[in-house]
Amino acid sequence: MEPTTIHAGRMRLTGDVRAPASLAVADLRELPQRETAVSFECSTSGLRRHRFAGPLLIDVVHAAQPLFEAGERKDRLRFLVSVFGADGHHAVLSWGEIDPEFGNTQVLLGVSMDGRALDEQGPHLVVPGDRCGARNISGIAEIQLARLRAARFPG
């Protein structure tokens, strides 16, 4: 059997959204671009510094039209944003963390790193302020939005 292949450089937007999508890095360049420099530490690789350019994550996930409940005040604060690298490395952010009215963290989806385009590798999650590099996920294959519901308060 053929091994499962993931389209190089393409990223899927999935989960509790009205408009799931498969985006190329070139599509991410159509959105307003930001630039940022980050430095972070890792117990195995030491201090790293990188420059990134790309759209804000919040703009990308908004475009997928998350299924926020109409009339539910601040329903978006119940959403998780899970980011999966093509190699299986993954981490979870919250909607509130990147929402301009709440955490307002300027999380980017990098389309270039240190001046090199990332079209082949796929976009790179950039979380400014993180002291450790584990959420600086390279080669993103999928971003999945999920609304959590408590067992006690279904629906």
Ligand SMILES: Nc1nc2c(c(=O)[nH]1)N[C@H]1C(S)=C(S)[C@@H](COP(=O)(O)O)O[C@H]1N2
């Ligand atoms: N896809 C993917 N991204 C990843 C990782 C990984 O294993 N896979 N490791 C993370 C960790 S733990 C660190 S410290 C940084 C390392 O970044 P560097 O490549 O600049 O050293 O990448 C992060 N992004």
Ligand SMILES: [Mo]
């Ligand atoms: Mo790390």
